Amino acid sequence: MAKFLLIKKIEAEIPETLEEKLHLNDELIKKPYGDMEKEPNLLDLKIEIAKEIFKKCIFCERRCEVDRYRESGFCRVKSPLISCAFPHYGEERMLVPSGTIFFSGCNANCVFCQNWDISQYLNGEEWSAERLVNWITEMRHIIKNVNFVGGEPTPNLLYILEVLKKLNIDIPVIWNSNFYMSEETMSILNGVVDIYLSDFKYADNEKALKYSNLPNYWEIVTRNHKIAYKQCEMIIRILVLPGKWIEEDLPEILNFIEKNLPEAKVNLMPQYRPEWKAGIYPELSRRITGEEWKRALEILSWYSVRCIEKY
Numbered sequence: 001m002a003k004f005l006l007i008k009k010i011e012a013e014i015p016e017t018l019e020e021k022l023h024l025n026d027e028l029i030k031k032p033y034g035d036m037e038k039e040p041n042l043l044d045l046k047i048e049i050a051k052e053i054f055k056k057c058i059f060c061e062r063r064c065e066v067d068r069y070r071e072s073g074f075c076r077v078k079s080p081l082i083s084c085a086f087p088h089y090g091e092e093r094m095l096v097p098s099g100t101i102f103f104s105g106c107n108a109n110c111v112f113c114q115n116w117d118i119s120q121y122l123n124g125e126e127w128s129a130e131r132l133v134n135w136i137t138e139m140r141h142i143i144k145n146v147n148f149v150g151g152e153p154t155p156n157l158l159y160i161l162e163v164l165k166k167l168n169i170d171i172p173v174i175w176n177s178n179f180y181m182s183e184e185t186m187s188i189l190n191g192v193v194d195i196y197l198s199d200f201k202y203a204d205n206e207k208a209l210k211y212s213n214l215p216n217y218w219e220i221v222t223r224n225h226k227i228a229y230k231q232c233e234m235i236i237r238i239l240v241l242p243g244k245w246i247e248e249d250l251p252e253i254l255n256f257i258e259k260n261l262p263e264a265k266v267n268l269m270p271q272y273r274p275e276w277k278a279g280i281y282p283e284l285s286r287r288i289t290g291e292e293w294k295r296a297l298e299i300l301s302w303y304s305v306r307c308i309e310k311y
C-alpha cells in the first residue's frame with residue numbers, strides 16, 4: 001500500500017510549536033500502522049508542519065524565510081502552478097506510464113536546464129487540490145504512479161500534501177527532485193514518498209554554484225541522499241555533461257553511491273542538450289560525443305552500483 005495511505009492510519013495529536021510538531025513527526029513514523037484511518041493522523045500533522053513552514057519558508061536550503069501566503073522567495077513560487085500533467089512514457093522503464101505532474105518554478109538556475117521553459121519562467125495554471133485528485137483518480141487505470149516534478153516539487157510541498165490528504169486511491173508517490181530540500185522537508189517526506197527519483201548533478205561545489213547557482217551543493221545533496229536512502233527505494237539519475245565533468249565529477253558521484261547507497265538504482269543518462277543559457281559556456285555548449293559516452297560507461301563499470309536495466 002502507498003505510504004501516504006498507511007500514515008493516515010497513525011493517530012496524531014497536533015502540538016503547539018513547530019519544534020514539537022517536528023519531533024512528534026519523527027517519533028510517530030516509527031510506530032506501527034493501525035487497522036483503519038485515524039483523525040487527526042500523521043499526514044494531518046505533516047500538513048500542519050508544512051503550513052507553518054509556508055509562513056516562513058524553509059522548504060529548501062535556500063531558507064528564504066518568506067511568508068509564501070504573501071510573497072515568493074528565490075523559486076518565485078507562491079501558489080503552485082501546474083504546467084502540465086500527463087501519463088509519461090519517457091521515464092525509467094519500471095515507472096512508466098508515470099502520472100507526471102510538472103510544477104512551474106525552481107529553486108535552482110541550471111544554465112543547461114532541460115525544462116527551462118517551466119523551471120525558469122512561471123508557466124501554468126493553478127489547479128485546486130480537488131482537480132488534481134480527480135485527474136489522478138481518472139488516470140489511475142493507465143498510470144503506475146504519481147510523479148511530482150517540475151521545475152521542482154519542493155516549493156509545492158504543502159499543496160502536494162493537501163492533494164494526498166484528499167486522495168484515497170492506492171498509488172505510489174514519486175518525488176522527482178534536485179534534492180536541495182531542507183532537513184525539515186526530508187522529515188515531512190518520510191512516510192509520504194514511495195520512490196525518490198533524484199537528479200545528482202555535481203561532485204564539485206564550484207561547478208554547482210557556477211552552473212546551477214546552488215551553494216554548498218555537495219554537503220546538502222549527499223546529506224539528503226543518505227536520509228532518503230533510509231526512507232524508501234531510490235533511483236538516482238546522473239545526466240552526463242560534456243568535457244571535464246566526466247573525469248572530475250562522475251567518479252566521485254559514483255564512489256559516493258557505491259559507499260553510501262549500495263542498493264539504490266543508478267540511471268546514467270546520455271541525452272544532454274545545450275538548452276537555455278548553456279551556449280554562454282563553451283564547455284557546455286554541445287552534446288556529449290560518442291567517445292565521451294563510452295568513457296562515462298567505462299567509469300561506471302569501475303563501481304559496484306546497481307544500474308537500471310539498459311547497461
Ligand code: SF4
Pocket residue numbers: 057058059060061062063064065066072073074075076077106107154155
Ligand atoms: S521553496 Fe526554497 S527557494 Fe522557494 S521560497 Fe521556500 S526556501 Fe525559498
